[in-house]
Amino acid sequence: MSNENTCYRQFEDAAAKCLAGETLRTALDFSAYMQENGITPFGPHGAVCYRDNVLCYMLLDEGTDMPAPWTIWPEGDFNEEPTDALLDNDMKEAAWAHVNFCTDCGCGNPGGDKVVFGRLFEKVCNSVFVFYMPDAAALECVKRLFAIKMRAYDAV
Numbered sequence: 001m002s003n004e005n006t007c008y009r010q011f012e013d014a015a016a017k018c019l020a021g022e023t024l025r026t027a028l029d030f031s032a033y034m035q036e037n038g039i040t041p042f043g044p045h046g047a048v049c050y051r052d053n054v055l056c057y058m059l060l061d062e063g064t065d066m067p068a069p070w071t072i073w074p075e076g077d078f079n080e081e082p083t084d085a086l087l088d089n090d091m092k093e094a095a096w097a098h099v100n101f102c103t104d105c106g107c108g109n110p111g112g113d114k115v116v117f118g119r120l121f122e123k124v125c126n127s128v129f130v131f132y133m134p135d136a137a138a139l140e141c142v143k144r145l146f147a148i149k150m151r152a153y154d155a156v
Helices: 002-018 021-036 091-095 136-155
Strands: 049-050 054-062 070-074 100-103 111-114 121-128
Touching: 002 021, 002 054, 021 136, 049 136, 054 136, 070 121, 070 136, 091 121, 091 136
Parallel strands: none
Antiparallel strands: 049 054, 054 070, 100 121, 111 121
16 A cells, blocks of 8 residues: 555544544545545644645544544635635635634734635634534535645646
């Protein structure tokens, strides 16, 4: 088995240890999506990468220290208004529902004001979005955020 296939198997095994039911099925579908799109999970510090560029950081474990066994933090500011259909109004609303407000966790700067897809939010954490125990609808939003970043990486 190649190294690349091993990372997907690791993701699926970790998901099976800490998720169940529909959430597990959703995670396994997400694994298939990552494979189909050349997105590699389980990089350093939980990085999920596309062409050596970090798309997000992801936690998937049985521990109880984090707010959920499966958490996704997409990378990027996402401050610019999308200029195409990748994020229509419904997807922007879905993204805004996952803005990561600062809880003074000690990860760096305290939250600040950030414009996210044309809307101002106060006290936003360094990681603009967070998805706890994402369902299929939330992962659709994550995929759209990934698509924005992947298209930018493909253009370089």
